[in-house]
Amino acid sequence: MASRVQIPTNNSALIAMIADEDTVVGFLLAGVGNVDIRRKTNYLIVDSKTTVKQIEDAFKEFTTREDIAIVLISQYVANMIRFLVDSYNKPVPAILEIPSKDHPYDPAHDSVLSRVKYLFSSESVASGRR
């Protein structure tokens, strides 16, 4: 049985981004960019030179920071660290997988939908009939 997790309230939380250049630039135009005193940003621009380790480290950092409420991650980037994304189950920050220019949104790979899809599988229906 799932135990209730304490959800911290926050009046001024940030949106973190792990996505391609155009997506990050676009959302920065919308005013979500934050640079702290240590010059740490709330985004990681993923390009052909970005390694999986860098993406993993950014994901771990953003999901452990207390000032971040939502982590936006392009779905194709999330697929590179799928095991990490699927094993994450805290309510805050919320992980939202978004489409990118070259990779449209695929509900089959969405971590939230894959968690709930067992309700629609034939196995669960069959077990109910036994």
Next chain:
Amino acid sequence: MEEERQYSESGEESQIQELDEEDQKLQHQCQLPGAEEKLVLQFMDSMHSYLSLFDELSSALRQGWFDLASARHSMGASRVNSSLLDLKFHPAATTLKITNSDGTQPSIILRKWVSSEHERTQLEDENVQPQDSSSVKSSAEVTMAKNFSGLADNDEIQKERSKSLSVFGVLISPKLRASQLSFERALETLIEIANMRSSLLYSFHQLQKVEDSKEL
């Protein structure tokens, strides 16, 4: 020390008691006729809304990328790229407020274009005035259901928007402004998605608990 231990133990006990009471409440509710169907409908509605919102998001993002590409074409690739991004210390102009009003799932509210000066003034006002329901309603924060920006003054919003655009120079393409508006729309949809996600997961967990209680 012993007193503190006693207090923490009693705190944990009351939390466990709360959980047990919640489960008992859920079991009792599910015994009512039509309760399980209601949970299933709630879950299906959340799922449907979640997927529809993703369509809206894809549409807003596509428009944003297209406008950004048009701006890059007219202004030049060297004037619209990530190397121009401001890496000096600056707070985000658009932030989020997380509340936990019903105690079961988080609720996220978007606060668009809230300048640091306005926020400081707002916090000073909140400290001076007693907190009651009318002051909460009159504050600059409005829920996403109404889809308003988090700042009362339109001039302030335009000022913050221009500040954000100024990273790419003074003379900018109208397509860059259009791209900014598209991404703002995408952001609003994302907040709705985030709230729908928590509603979806909550209904799913409720259904799981009902299934588990049936198996026992």
